Structure formats: C-alpha cells, structure tokens
Amino acid sequence: MDGIQNYLPHDVIEGILSRLPVKSLLRFKCVCKQWSATISAPKFAQTHLRRSKNSSSTILLVDLENSPEKAQLVDLETEQFRHSAVDYPVEVSVADVMCHCDGLYVLWCSDRGYALWNPSRRSYKMLNYQQYRFDHDQLMCGICYDPLVEDYNVVMADSTHYAVFHCRRNCWSDLKELNLSITIRYDVDDASGLPLKNGSIYWLRCVWGEGEVLRYEIVYFDGRDEEMKILCKADGDSFPVRMISSGECLRFFARDWDDQWVEMAMPPAAAAPAMPFGGGYAPLCWTHDGGKILLESSKDNSLQIYDVSEKSLARVGYPWNVLILHEHRPRLFPHVENVFWD
Template identity: 35%
Template sequence: MDGCLANSPEDIVKEILVRCPVKSLLRFKCVCKNWCTLIKTPEFVQQHLKNHSPPQLLIYDNGDIDDDDDDLSITLISEEHPRRFIGMKQLFGSVDGLFFMVGEIDREISCALWNPGTREVKPLHLPIPVATIHDSPVFGFGLDPLTYDYKVVYFHINNLCEHYASVHSCSRDLWRIFKPKIPYFTDVKHTFGTAYLNGTYYWLLTGGHHSNYTILLFDFGSEMFKEIEGPGHQSVDTNMLGLMSVDSSIAILNLNPRTVFAYDIWVMIQPGVWNKLVTFQCFFRIKSCYDNSLILATKDSQLVSYDVRTNKTRHLGFHHPGLRKDAEYDGGCGVFYYKESLVKIKRRDDEDLDH
C-alpha cells in the first residue's frame, strides 16, 4: 500500500495528504523528501486549512481563582497527555488554528502564539517595560488579509494616562508603537467580550461616546482603530455577555432583563446597524461559540452545542466538573472549537515544527 501510494502521480498524493490530520502529516514528512517538501509549502498549508475536516475541541483548566497569581496556569485537559503553560491565564483564538495566550511570569506580562496542532509555541516580548503599564493591556489577534500576515495588537494606558497601541507582525517579527486617535480610551473600564472576523478584531467595552458601552474594532490591514455604535441603549446594556459570529457577521449576545434565563442575539447588518436575530431561553452556562453555535456546559458538567439558527442541541461527549465555572473569572474551564492547521508561526523558514 505504501509503495503504491508513493509511486502515485503527485496530484493524487496531494489529494490524499491534504485530507489527513496534522498529527499524521507531521509523521508523513519522514516518508520521503518529496512529501516533506510538499507538506511544508504554503500552498499545501492553505489547501489543508480549507478542507472540510471537523473542528477540534480544546478544553483547558485555569486553576483555582483562590490560588496565587503565580500558580495560575493553563492546563489542556482535552488532550490525552495534558500540557501545561505555566503563568498563562487567557487564550484568544482561534485564527487559522492559531491561538494567542497571555499571562504573568515573574510579575511581568508574558504572551505567546501557539499552534496546538503542531505544538509550536513562539514567545512574544512586549515592546514596552511592564512598569509603564497603568491598566492591564487589552489584546487582540488576527490575520492581515492583504499580506497574509498574522498580527497581535494591544492598547494600554501609561502612568501619565496617555493611551498607546502596539502591533506585532509575525512575518517580520517586529512591533510598531503608535498613539491611536481615539480619545475615549481612558474611559475603558471592562472588556465584555471579543471576536475576530474577516481581518478585523472587535472588543465590547464599557465607556465610549454613545452609551454605557462601545464597540471598538481594529482593522489588521490598515492597522487603524474605529468605534462603532451598537444596538440602542434601551435594547442592550451592562447585561451583555459578549461577541460571537453568526452567518459571517458580528453579533452581540445579551442577557434579556425582562425574562428569566433569556438571551438576545443582535446581528450587525452593517457598521452601526443592528437587527435582533433571536431571543431564546437557556439554563446552561455559556462557555464559547463556534460559527452559529454556542458551546454550553450543563448542570451535570456535560458539554453541548446549541445552534441558534436551527434551535438544535448536540452533545459533544466531554465531562469535567470545572465546566461549571468560568475560566477567566472563577478559575474553571475554558472551551474552544478550532480548525486544526499546519500554519507556521516561527519567523525563519528553515526552522522545523516542534512536535
């Protein structure tokens, strides 16, 4: 079988390999030089990313909120051999199978990019000393669709109450620091939720010009910030739960104050124009979202997905007591669905994947 496959025409071999999981492809690189070269080409990586393989479930434990900050770490409990990232507390993602993680090591802010499929990790060093940070920096991670460059962005306030933003280019391994022309940054008190869609990162924040909350976006192509209006103050207030994507559009998930355990989903039709898509009742804890589905934890600590379009629920086959708590605020479990990929995040082309 192996000899027959190795002697097949190149296009047939490629069609077979592009359907294989990442773990298998990393082993197949040792079969022959031609396969190794093919699997490492950017064209193959993109074709593999676009195939219709099912998403992977990534579940992590963030420790106990009563522990010291230095003891909190992200531990992957959805893997056969759990992996631990010491000092890391938050995950952002996924973008093409890549995640961005942030934490605190030796009382300094630390961050890194991570591909769980290839197990590749790349630490990123912030361009400013942590001593100048007045408030915790607000991060985002995404893809510049014009240059196909993965970028990290964050904004912060220094000791003089001046706001700054920094953008990291993964392809060039460089930071750019600038002062965004958005005066309300000093009013930002809390981040309700974040989302990435089509080259743009979105934050749902308290403060702003229009109401008691605002939506801030960052375009990874132009590297510019912009504020947009959300649904009217009468419809959405501080009961917001976060952002999600529905039918390739940004949506706000909001707790309905008039009905017990009811939620509204508002979809952005165009910048500043919103439409209420659905109101539904849910007695489970909302952990995450993927496409049109919410990932929920039941009272008996089971994971299920709920499609807001079809109103159908599906069990995901995972159980853990920490699912009853929120990873960021309660020291519980966080959940992501993601598309496994071969995307490299190291700068040098001659560096091989860590696995």
C-alpha cells in the same frame, strides 16, 4: 519515494496530504525535500485548514481548576465526547489564553510574557515587545489571518498604544498611538478579540462614568490599513454583555431583568442566522464548522449543543458540572488543527 512519484502526480499527493492530521504531516516532512516544501507552503497550510474547519467540532477547555490537567481538547462529534490533555508549551507558574484564531492561541505567561501557541504542532514562539511595555490590566489582544499576505497578525493594545506582530515574518510593527478619543475609564470583561475572515478583530468594551456603564462600544482592528477604529456604540446598562463569533459574523447577548439571555441588535449581527435557543441558556462559543453553538443552561449549569441547521438542542455528556468549582468556570475556545508555522 521515487516509486510513489512514478504512480501519483504531485497534485494528487498534495491532496492526500491535505487530509491528514498535523502530527502525521510533521513526520512526512522528512520523506523528501519536495514533501517538506509542500507542507511548509502557506497555500498548503490554508488548504489543510479549510478541510479541517469543515470537519471540526472540537473545543479547547482551559483553566481547569478542578481537574489534574490545565487544558483539554474535547471532540463533540464522538459519542463519549473523547477528550485528551494538552500541555502548555512553557514551564510557567501561571498561563492564560488571551485570544485565539484558527487553532492558534496567544498565552500570557506570568514569568515570561506573551507566547504564540500552536497545540497541534506543540510549538510556540515568544512575542515580547521590547520597545514598549503594555499595561496588562488594560490590555486588548487579538489574532487574525490576513489573506492578502498569507500571514497571521497578533494585535496588542492598551489604553494609549498598540502594535502588530507579523507571525510569519517574525517581527513587530512600529508602536502606534491609539486615537479613539477615549476620555473615561474602560472596563474589559474579556480582553480576547474575536477575528472575522476579512482580517479584522473585534472587541466589546464597557465605557464607565460616575459608577455606572454609560455605553458599550465595539472597537475593531482593520487589517486593510492596520488601524484601530470604533464600529458602533450602544446604550449600556448594569447587565453583562457577551459576544461570540462564527468567523463569518458576530452575535451579541445580554441578561435582561428576568435573568434571561437575550440577543442585542448591534451591527454587524444582521448577517447572522437566527438562533432561537431560548433565554435560559448562556452562549459560550461557536464551533469552527459554524454548525454548532455551545451553551450553558441557567437551570442546572449543564453544557448543551445547539445545532444551527437542525435548530435542535442536545445535552453534552461531557462532565461539565464536575469542572465547575463554586463560581469558577472553565473557558472554552473553538479549536481546529493548523499546520502553521515553521
């Protein structure tokens, strides 16, 4: 170690370390105290994360009922779409990914409650809020990064209350009432909130009345004051709506009467680039590098990649059709290596 320090300044060493995979970083923490402190520092974690995002076209597939593995990481940049199995962190009968951000995932573990999972580190921590039992059937869950305090926040909310878990501090906020003036039933097709880089989390919810969808609402968590708010409302119809995020902006899609996917004009979509991939494809998720969108063809259920810069479509060779069982489809999440947390 002394020999290395004699030839290389520490900032050069830090730059080299920031380009390494998490598995190597965990080993190199044992080299010396200085390396361990560097790798554990929040600023190093963000530098490493930025580099990982710029080169990451990996997705996480979960809920694979037609596969021996429950989850897989798939690299979309490799010619054969190299994939590797990922084990859930706890021994439970049922586990479900509730939300994600920067390669971190909140799991609902039926036997033990909620857990924050980092597949890159193969580590987890339980998130059970002992003072209050959230209504799981009405749960909204999201996770985002707060750049002001260099920490991740996990937000859990049901129809009446919400609370925030501060990951690095390992503590919950006080329970807060959910004052959104909601008087009629909500239906949540996907309780997973989508984070943006400004430290906010967005959910798309249906408001029902008299057996039909009255409108859609975008509910969001404002990280600046840790309050839940309504961003906007849009008239609803009987067709499903889908929301995807690049981290920079949100996009909204719905099925029209011809069973085609069309983009909806809902803020803040105006800041997003045009994506003319046609109505015969259902948007699934955006890769972390912001350059690719995963789509499913309505013709043959094949998986397609839309390249935003090239404005081109390419069929994915990964055996997507093999994983589809009747109406069941695996869930997809953009994945990136993240060294957080100690």
